[in-house]
Amino acid sequence: MGFIPSKVEGRIKTGLAIAAALILLLFATRYALTHIPDEARKLPYFAFCSFSRMLAAYILSLTFALTYGYAAATRKWAEKVLLPALDILQSVPVLGFFPVAVGFFILLFRGERVGIELASVFLIFTSQAWNMAFGVYESTTTIPKDILRATASYGTRGWLKFKRLYFPASLPKLVYNSMMSWAGGWYFLMACEIIALGARRFTLPGLGSFLLDSSDKGRVDLIFLGLAVLILIIVALDALFWGPLTSWAKKFTYQMAPAGQTTPQSVWLSQIKDMFILFRFNRGWVALLRLAGIVNQPIKNLIRRVENSRAWPRIKRALRGISLAILAAGALYGTYWALQGLMRLFSHPIPSEAKAIPLSILASFLRLAMAYILCLAWTVPTAVLIGENERVSRFLMPLIQVTASIPATALFPLIVVVVVHHLWGGMNLASILLILTGMQWYVLFNLIAGVRAIPADLKEAVRSFGVSRWSYLRRVLLPGIFPSLITGSITGWGGGWNALIVSEYLRFQGKTRTAFGIGMLLDKATYETGNSLMILLCLVGMIMVIVLMNQLLWRKLYAKASTKYIIEL
Amino acid sequence: MVLLEVKDISRSFTEDSKRITIIEKVGFGVSPEEFVCVIGPSGCGKSTLLRMIAGLDKPTTGEILYRDDPIKEINLHTAIVFQSFALLPWLTVMQNVCLGLEARGISPKERIKRAEIYIDKVGLEGFEEAYPRELSGGMKQRVGLARALAVEPELLLMDEPFSALDALTAENLREEVIDLWQDESLQLSAIVMVTHSIEEAVYLADRVVVMSSRPSKVISDVPIELPRPRNRRETAFNNITDEIYSLIV
Ligand SMILES: Nc1ncnc2c1ncn2[C@@H]1O[C@H](COP(=O)(O)OP(=O)(O)O)[C@@H](O)[C@H]1O
Ligand SMILES: [Mg+2]
Numbered sequence: 001m002g003f004i005p006s007k008v009e010g011r012i013k014t015g016l017a018i019a020a021a022l023i024l025l026l027f028a029t030r031y032a033l034t035h036i037p038d039e040a041r042k043l044p045y046f047a048f049c050s051f052s053r054m055l056a057a058y059i060l061s062l063t064f065a066l067t068y069g070y071a072a073a074t075r076k077w078a079e080k081v082l083l084p085a086l087d088i089l090q091s092v093p094v095l096g097f098f099p100v101a102v103g104f105f106i107l108l109f110r111g112e113r114v115g116i117e118l119a120s121v122f123l124i125f126t127s128q129a130w131n132m133a134f135g136v137y138e139s140t141t142t143i144p145k146d147i148l149r150a151t152a153s154y155g156t157r158g159w160l161k162f163k164r165l166y167f168p169a170s171l172p173k174l175v176y177n178s179m180m181s182w183a184g185g186w187y188f189l190m191a192c193e194i195i196a197l198g199a200r201r202f203t204l205p206g207l208g209s210f211l212l213d214s215s216d217k218g219r220v221d222l223i224f225l226g227l228a229v230l231i232l233i234i235v236a237l238d239a240l241f242w243g244p245l246t247s248w249a250k251k252f253t254y255q256m257a258p259a260g261q262t263t264p265q266s267v268w269l270s271q272i273k274d275m276f277i278l279f280r281f282n283r284g285w286v287a288l289l290r291l292a293g294i295v296n297q298p299i300k301n302l303i304r305r306v307e308n309s310r311a312w313p314r315i316k317r318a319l320r321g322i323s324l325a326i327l328a329a330g331a332l333y334g335t336y337w338a339l340q341g342l343m344r345l346f347s348h349p350i351p352s353e354a355k356a357i358p359l360s361i362l363a364s365f366l367r368l369a370m371a372y373i374l375c376l377a378w379t380v381p382t383a384v385l386i387g388e389n390e391r392v393s394r395f396l397m398p399l400i401q402v403t404a405s406i407p408a409t410a411l412f413p414l415i416v417v418v419v420v421h422h423l424w425g426g427m428n429l430a431s432i433l434l435i436l437t438g439m440q441w442y443v444l445f446n447l448i449a450g451v452r453a454i455p456a457d458l459k460e461a462v463r464s465f466g467v468s469r470w471s472y473l474r475r476v477l478l479p480g481i482f483p484s485l486i487t488g489s490i491t492g493w494g495g496g497w498n499a500l501i502v503s504e505y506l507r508f509q510g511k512t513r514t515a516f517g518i519g520m521l522l523d524k525a526t527y528e529t530g531n532s533l534m535i536l537l538c539l540v541g542m543i544m545v546i547v548l549m550n551q552l553l554w555r556k557l558y559a560k561a562s563t564k565y566i567i568e569l
Numbered sequence: 570m571v572l573l574e575v576k577d578i579s580r581s582f583t584e585d586s587k588r589i590t591i592i593e594k595v596g597f598g599v600s601p602e603e604f605v606c607v608i609g610p611s612g613c614g615k616s617t618l619l620r621m622i623a624g625l626d627k628p629t630t631g632e633i634l635y636r637d638d639p640i641k642e643i644n645l646h647t648a649i650v651f652q653s654f655a656l657l658p659w660l661t662v663m664q665n666v667c668l669g670l671e672a673r674g675i676s677p678k679e680r681i682k683r684a685e686i687y688i689d690k691v692g693l694e695g696f697e698e699a700y701p702r703e704l705s706g707g708m709k710q711r712v713g714l715a716r717a718l719a720v721e722p723e724l725l726l727m728d729e730p731f732s733a734l735d736a737l738t739a740e741n742l743r744e745e746v747i748d749l750w751q752d753e754s755l756q757l758s759a760i761v762m763v764t765h766s767i768e769e770a771v772y773l774a775d776r777v778v779v780m781s782s783r784p785s786k787v788i789s790d791v792p793i794e795l796p797r798p799r800n801r802r803e804t805a806f807n808n809i810t811d812e813i814y815s816l817i818v
Contacts, residue, residue, distance in 0.1 A: 150655035153623045154669035154720060155643050164668065168659040251700070252659045304674070 040225045043210070047229050050193070050206040053117070054185050057124035061181060064129045065174070069136025070166060083137070090130040090494065091546040093501040094188045095522055096539045097126045099532050102197045103341060116195065116202045123192040127498075128181035131491075135173035143169050144254060171252040179242050184495075186234065186407040187438070191502055198530015215413030218509035227410050234405045345533045353521060353534060357541045364504070364517035365545070367428070368496050371435035375492065379444040380485075384477060387451025400444070408437030409502055416508050427515040431503045438499025443488040450484025451477065483561040490554045497546055518542050571634075572759050573599040573622065573724060578631035579784075580617055591617055593784040594631070599724070601758045604750060606770035608763075609780030610817070615763040619726045622761065623647050635724075645673075648717035652729040654709040656701040662688065662712050663697040669720040687715040690749065707738035714742075718749065718757065725750075727762040731769070743773060747797070767813050771806060772799055779816055789816050 072082040101119035109115025143165065151165050189208035194201065203209050207230055214222035306312060386393045386400075412434055419430040454476070462476050504519035505512065505527075514520045518538055525534035580592040591614040599605050607615055620626040621633060624644035632639045635646060648669065656665050666684040675683070688697060691711040701709055710730060717725060727746075731739035750760055764770050770777045771793055779789045791813060795805055 144653070144655070146651045146653045146655035147657065149620065149625055150649065150651060150716075151657075151668070152625055153643065153647075153649045154672050154716075155645055156668065156672040160672055164657065164660070164671075168657070171659075254658055 036225070037222065039214075039219070039222055042205070043207075043225065043229050046205055046207050046210050046226075047233060049204070050189060050208060051233060053121055053124060053192075053204075053206065054182065054189070057121045057128055057185060058178070058182065060121065060125050061129040061132055062174075062178070064125075065132035065136050065177075066167070066170070069133045069170070070140060070162070072133075073137045073140035074166075086130055086133055086137075087550065088543060088547065089126075090134075091497065091543050091550075092126075092539060093498045093522075093542070094123055094127050094191055095501050095526055096535070097123055098195060098197060098526055099341075099535055101195060102200065102202075103532075104337070106195070106202065111202070116204055119195055119202070120192050120204055123195070124185050124188065127184045127188040127192070131184075132174065132177045132181055135177035136170045139170040139173045140166055168252050172249045175242075175245050175249040179246075182237070182242075183405065183407070183441075186230070187409050188498075188502075189407065190409045196527050196530075197532075198526075198528065200530065211410050211413075212507075216507050216510060220414070220417070223410075223413055227406075230410060231406055234407075235402065238405065341532075345536060348531075348533050350537070351529075351531055351534045353525075354537050356521065357518065357537060360516060360518045360521050361541055361545055363515075364500055364519060367432050367504075367515070367517060368435055368439075368493065368500060370432050371439055371496060372489075372493070374432070374436055375440045375443055379440060379447055383444060383447030383451050383481070384473075387448050404441040404445075408434065408499075411437070412503070412506060413508050416506050416513065427504075427506075427513050430506075430513075431500075431515040431517070434503035435496050435499045438503075439492040439496040442491040442495055443485070446484045446488030446491070447481055450481035450488075453484070454480040483558075486554065486557050486561045490550070490558070493549070493554075494546075497542070570601065571598040572601045572603075572636065573761070574634040574637075575618075575622070576631050576634065578621065578628035578633060580614065580621065580626070581629050590784040592628075593786055595780070595785065595787055596631075597778050597787060597790060599759050599761060601723075604760045604762070604773060604775045605778060606762050606764055606774035606776070607778045607780065608765060608767060608770050608813075608817075609785060610782045611765060613780050613782050613785040615780065616728050619649065619728050619761065619763055622724075623649055623726055645720075646722055647724045647726050648720050648722040650710070650713045650717050650725070650727040650730045652732050654701070654706075654713045654733075656709060656712055656716075658701050661698050661700055662693060662704075662715075665701070665712055666716045666719050669716060673720065684715070684719050687719045690718065690752075691715045691745070705738075706734050707742060710734060710742060714746070714749075718755065721756040723756060723758045725757055725760045727760065729763055729765065732765070743769070747773065767810055767817075768801065771795075771810050771813065772801060777813060779813060789813075 068082060068086070071078045072086070073079070101123050105119035105122060106115045109118070147165070151161060156164065189206070190212050191208070193204045193206040193208035194212055195204075196202070203213075207226055211223060211226045211230075214226060306315065382396075386396055415433055416430050419426075419433065458480075459476065462472060467475070500517065501519040501522055504515045504517045505523035507513075514524075518541065522535060522538040522542075525531050525538060575595060575597050577594050577596045578592060579590060579594055581588050581590040583589075595618065597605075607618065609615055617626060621628055622635075622640070622644065624640045624642055624647075634640070635644055657668070660668070663681070663684055666688055667680045670680040670683060685697075688694060691714050693708065693711050693715065696704065696708065701712065704712070710733075713730070730746075731742060734742065746760070749755065750757060762770075762773065767777075774793055777791045777793060778787055779791065780786065781788050791809070793809060795803075795809070799806060801807075
């Protein structure tokens with residue numbers, strides 16, 4: 001625990017590191033100003049565009065997650081409808097929403113920039129929202145019974161109950177899932193800034209489109225520059241926002257709950273954060289909240305006055321009626337629009353490529369399985385090493401965190417150059433490696449949390465019997481991390497299916513490279529033929545396989561893991 | 570005059586499509602200024618009974634009258650203290666105590682003034698801004714107690730409030746609960762407390778309601794007429810303890 005001298009020493013070290021980084025940055029800027037290629041001069045603008053899109057999509061996702069997750073958790077009928085719907089939505093890859101994005105937003109605004117921006121934000125939203133909604137649902141349903149009873153017994157209802165109970169209880173998972181969602185958003189940014197349906201192609205200025213464009217031209221130098229900017233943004237966000245937010249969110253955990261899903265903190269990052277206290281971030285946030293409070297108070301008073309007035313019951317009924325009417329109208333219009341679209345789709349003949357769908361799913365599945373094996377082969381030993389050995393952890397964790405935060409889609413062109421051009425294995429291997437990038441971090445972080453969650457008492461008790469290293473692994477460690485392995489695998493496979501879509505069809509130096517699979521079929525239908533019926537068929541085939549796998553394999557394993565292998569605290 | 574009247578209530582649950590009756594035809598009354606302990610084997614439905622008195626749950630048949638009115642929704646004349654404390658970990662002591670007052674629409678200033686009184690009453694002055702995680706078990710239960718008292722209930726419901734505490738802390742808190750109950754300046758009139766310790770029941774209560782195992786009924790309703798403060802070493806005390814013990818075994 002914080003001996004002052006070592007803390008000071010740490011501060012000095014970090015200070016020096018930051019100073020060095022600043023000097024480096026200075027030189028880099030000077031170099032950049034004179035040497036940067038013309039194409040890259042707009043990078044700050046692109047970065048700004050992409051970031052704004054991400055932010056807009058995130059705010060949307062947050063609103064969605066809170067309302068959807070809350071509704072699913074607190075209403076019996078909603079749970080029966082909303083949860084399975086979420087399950088399906090989650091397994092639809094981002095590309096699957098292209099026809100909706102194009103058909104709805106872009107056509108609605110007749111191809112104007114607003115429509116394209118909205119479509120892009122909507123697509124990023126589809127890569128962010130679902131896991132956050134699940135997070136809210138999970139935390140709301142796992143509030144300890146007595147706490148629920150206590151709040152209810154004091155007559156706490158409505159907004160107060162949400163503010164004091166449901167929202168704070170959701171915070172830890174919400175923050176964790178928000179970080180995951182931002183990572184997911186960056187990962188799919190490349191797919192969300194160039195929206196194409198067949199011959200129609202809409203490109204928005206942004207980092208994603210810049211990277212894609214550069215790889216199309218085969219400009220490795222531009223790819224590197226774009227990547228550098230992207231990584232800079234991600235690391236800065238982490239240090240300034242997610243870091244402080246994560247440690248703040250720890251306040252909102254129940255004492256007895258195991259640490260579980262928190263991403264382990266690194267010494268390196270926490271020291272940088274320490275330095276940033278100089279800038280009084282917390283105070284900034286507090287001031288902002290105060291400001292919100294000032295605005296909040298008159299609104300609250302107004303609400304109270306309205307609520308206490310005699311007309312309130314009538315107003316309430318009217319409000320409920322109006323919102324129900326709006327909802328119903330929206331749902332009706334949506335259904336009409338979807339039905340009309342579907343009818344138009346099925347008036348076309350079924351495309352001949354559709355026959356290849358079953359075989360392509362098999363091919364893709366095999367690639368996923370290969371990637372999963374590779375993933376387990378490196379993540380299990382690494383997680384054990386990191387979870388068991390403090391020194392290894394201190395050295396490896398920062399490295400892993402930074403690597404994990406780089407959206408691998410941005411690296412695809414580089415991987416393709418290396419693997420396809422200079423190594424054995426061709427597109428097949430490249431595709432498997434790319435799927436691995438979409439899968440491995442979920443598994444790794446869950447496993448590390450799992451190893452760390454095994455109580456020290458248990459480890460010591462077993463060691464005190466003098467058991468060998470091997471039987472320790474077999475009897476304690478592996479069974480102990482089994483539940484985390486399953487959770488990690490479920491999310492990992494989800495990530496894998498999504499990565500699959502962007503990994504079987506790649507453009508580099510003006511040429512398209514493919515590996516036969518469902519992702520390739522889907523991409524071809526989206527980018528080349530623009531055949532919406534084919535897109536729909538591919539999606540349905542894929543979703544069926546995913547849902548089947550979830551039901552038949554993962555749910556069963558999860559149930560087993562949570563009964564047999566859970567360590568009671 | 571009775572404050573609370575439990576009239577022949579039953580409660581069944583459906584579990585794995587089987588109908589299980591937990592409580593069957595339980596009835597007893599609680600008078601103003603009375604301290605009643607309910608004891609019974611674990612799982613016999615004591616917590617369920619308290620929840621029904623608080624209006625958090627409803628009997629399958631029968632009814633519970635509070636001041637002659639059937640309880641239809643949350644019973645705002647009562648407040649519960651839980652074995653697990655049930656404090657919100659993200660709220661400070663002050664905010665936790667204010668929770669019930671906030672729900673009743675009391676103004677922020679008034680809330681803090683009232684909470685302060687009860688925080689002092691349970692001996693937690695100076696800890697207003699602490700979070701539950703920073704407190705010991707005994708202090709957490711004091712917060713639970715202050716939170717319940719702050720809404721100025723007539724009837725205090727306690728569900729094994731001392732079971733999670735060490736023996737010494739529990740002993741201190743028992744004394745304080747007795748003091749609070751006898752405190753004339755409080756609105757608090759009666760207490761219904763669930764426990765599984767016969768000795769604790771005999772030490773605290775004016776009456777002990779003894780329940781059987783599932784489906785549980787009231788086996789016996791034993792008045793304890795020992796003068797206070799009571800002494801556990803007296804023969805009269807031990808005789809009553811033994812009498813209740815023989816009822817259960
Ligand atoms: N909402 C519920 N649904 C199903 N069963 C319940 C519910 N609440 C309580 N029970 C059952 O009622 C039994 C009695 O519970 P409880 O009142 O907690 O007993 P006690 O407090 O006496 O130990 C328990 O075995 C539990 O299974
Ligand atoms: Mg109980």
